[in-house]
Amino acid sequence: MHPSNTLHNPALLAPRKRRRSRTTISAAIGLLLALVGASTWLATRTHIVNLSNxxxxxxxxxxxxxxxxxxxxxxxxxxxxxxxxxxxxxxxxxxxxxxxxxxxxxxxxxxxxxxxxxxxxxxxxxxxxxxxxxxxxxxxxxxxxxxxxxxxxxxxxxxxxxxxxxxxxxxxxxxxxxxxxxxxxxxxxxxxxxxxxxxxxxxxxxxxxxxxxxxxxxxxxxxxxxxx
The missing domain is CATH 3.40.50.1240 (Phosphoglycerate mutase-like)
Known part of the structure; x- marks a missing residue:
């Protein structure tokens, strides 16, 4: 098939779009999990207050x-x-x-x-x-x-x-x-x-x-x- 036909063929473009969509979702989930993990770690930290206050x-x-x-x-x-x-x-x-x-x-x-x-x-x-x-x-x-x-x-x-x-x-x-x-x-x-x-x-x-x-x-x- 000629390359120009591939660019305009919806049947061939659909799998690529799905792969990009899955990659985007996976990245978003990974970022969310990282943020949750960081928030949990920060929440468990103990900070020493200055009792001179x-x-x-x-x-x-x-x-x-x-x-x-x-x-x-x-x-x-x-x-x-x-x-x-x-x-x-x-x-x-x-x-x-x-x-x-x-x-x-x-x-x-x-x-x-x-x-x-x-x-x-x-x-x-x-x-x-x-x-x-x-x-x-x-x-x-x-x-x-x-x-x-x-x-x-x-x-x-x-x-x-x-x-x-x-x-x-x-x-x-x-x-x-x-x-x-x-x-x-x-x-x-x-x-x-x-x-x-x-x-x-x-x-x-x-x-x-x-x-x-x-x-x-x-x-x-x-x-x-x-x-x-």
């Missing part, structure tokens, strides 16, 4: 959960001496003098929340033990799992949370990252600054929910404004 602090329920002893707070150690220009507190494997002062300010904030009945644990690393001492004003029991920062960390933390008792953990960025990762926090939000605190609520069924993060400079201002 008074409205977010109020909305988080932290103050009430703390009163009920339903909170785990994970605090990263203060500024480490081996990676900062400031003077060391003493041992070069510990924290800086500035870091010890920051830890004291965090401790004052925690005291305002109330530490009666709270369980206190620290990583055995010197920088975390020093931080815990300046936060809590006393020596704190150390446990090895708080420095390993491996996959079991979230389960270890949950296992040590007693009903009706807040749990204060002085640990490392990597450990806090593991907990946040398990709670589906995006990578860009998992980094913890020196002496920052990640607050997690644990309900009666043992289910964890991240309430938000408090950075060291914000403690006193926020708690004072909240009437603590």
């Amino acid at each position: 008074e409205q977010q602090l109020s909305d988080s329920g932290l103050l009430q959960d703390w009163k009920e002893g339903a909170v785990i707070v994970m605090i990263r150690h203060a500024e480490r001496c081996d990676s900062a220009p400031g003077p060391c507190l003493d041992d070069p494997t510990g924290i800086t003098l500035s870091g010890s002062q920051a830890a004291q300010r965090v401790g004052q904030g925690l005291q305002q929340l109330g530490l009666a009945g709270a369980d206190l644990l620290s990583s055995p690393k010197l920088r975390t033990r020093q931080t815990a001492h300046f936060i809590l004003g006393q020596a704190v029991t150390s446990e090895d799992w708080l420095e390993r920062c491996d996959h079991p960390f979230p389960a270890e933390a949950m296992a040590r949370k007693r009903p009706g008792h807040n749990l204060v953990l002085v640990t490392h960025n990597g450990c806090i990252d593991h907990f946040a990762r398990q709670q589906h926090v995006p990578g860009g939000e998992r980094e913890s600054g020196y002496a920052s605190a990640l607050f997690v609520s644990v309900d009666g069924n043992g289910k964890a929910r991240i309430l938000g993060r408090m950075n060291e400079p914000d403690w006193q201002r926020v708690l004072a404004s909240a009437g603590q």
Whole structure:
């Protein structure tokens, strides 16, 4: 058949149109499924709110959960001496003098929340033990799992949370990252600054929910404004 006849023959053109139509429909379905998948993934992400914002602090329920002893707070150690220009507190494997002062300010904030009945644990690393001492004003029991920062960390933390008792953990960025990762926090939000605190609520069924993060400079201002 001459090519010019093919172009004008409806019987020959119909299969081509059907193939193009099926291809278009398949592409549209694929795009729709991709959009649904992306929307589902975004809906399951947990975003860490900044508790220095008074409205977010109020909305988080932290103050009430703390009163009920339903909170785990994970605090990263203060500024480490081996990676900062400031003077060391003493041992070069510990924290800086500035870091010890920051830890004291965090401790004052925690005291305002109330530490009666709270369980206190620290990583055995010197920088975390020093931080815990300046936060809590006393020596704190150390446990090895708080420095390993491996996959079991979230389960270890949950296992040590007693009903009706807040749990204060002085640990490392990597450990806090593991907990946040398990709670589906995006990578860009998992980094913890020196002496920052990640607050997690644990309900009666043992289910964890991240309430938000408090950075060291914000403690006193926020708690004072909240009437603590």
